[in-house]
Amino acid sequence: MSRWMPLSALSQYYNLPLKCFTFRDFQLAPTLEEYERIIGMPLAKSLPYLFRGQYPPWASMAKLLKVSELEVLWIRRNWNGLEGVPRANLEDRLYHLQQEGDWRTFMDIYGLLIYGIVLFPHLKDYVELAATDTFLAKRDMGENPVIAVLANTYCTLNHYYVRNGKVLRCCTSLLSSRVD
Incomplete structure (x- = not known):
């Protein structure tokens, strides 16, 4: 069994209007703290990355x-x-x-x-x-990209949900590894 099959299976439960994963008796929404642990970059150790309104030249x-x-x-x-x-x-x-x-x-x-x-x-x-x-x-x-990655995850889930119904194709193989 692929290491990423559970995440692929989880993606079918994404609920666009609620912006979380919905199961029979509960809802699951990844939090900022969980993303800190997944990526291995605690926000307490560095300033968060925030877009400054202009891309680099x-x-x-x-x-x-x-x-x-x-x-x-x-x-x-x-x-x-x-x-x-x-x-x-x-x-x-x-x-x-x-x-x-x-x-x-x-x-x-x-x-x-x-x-x-x-x-x-x-x-x-x-x-x-x-x-x-x-x-x-x-x-x-040294800015921490965790907030941007979390926001992008929700944006991507929303995009694919709207575009393809409940079908989601994603690449998460490096999300659980340290990227700094």
């Missing part, structure tokens, strides 16, 4: 990837108003960094991929600037 992405800003502007994409970069471009960059032996940058981009694909998955094979902003806030300022 493309120059920040270029600095993170250690490429020119022109190269980042060339690979960036905009899907339905969500700006970001394709996963394939980030994976190509990882391959080159592995060949060069630049492990610090490799780990930064690998962390960004985890944030963009596992923690904040809005479009398949795409890392948007919102995930980049959250990742940089954690890496550079």
Whole structure:
């Protein structure tokens, strides 16, 4: 039995109007404290990440990837108003960094991929600037992304419930591991 089958089974009980999981005699809603434990990042140890109203400039992405800003502007994409970069471009960059032996940058981009694909998955094979902003806030300022992950979980559950009825397809394999 897959480790994630229970979570997949649980997703069918998500109740959109109540924004929780509803069973015969009780309701279950993951709390902030539970997410702190799941992710392994207590809020008491760092300030929470809160969106500041503006995503990082493309120059920040270029600095993170250690490429020119022109190269980042060339690979960036905009899907339905969500700006970001394709996963394939980030994976190509990882391959080159592995060949060069630049492990610090490799780990930064690998962390960004985890944030963009596992923690904040809005479009398949795409890392948007919102995930980049959250990742940089954690890496550079030590801000805790637990609140954003919890909010994104509910947003994702709501989105798929509205879009597909009660069918939910999700990736949670890294949610239970430490992502800092």
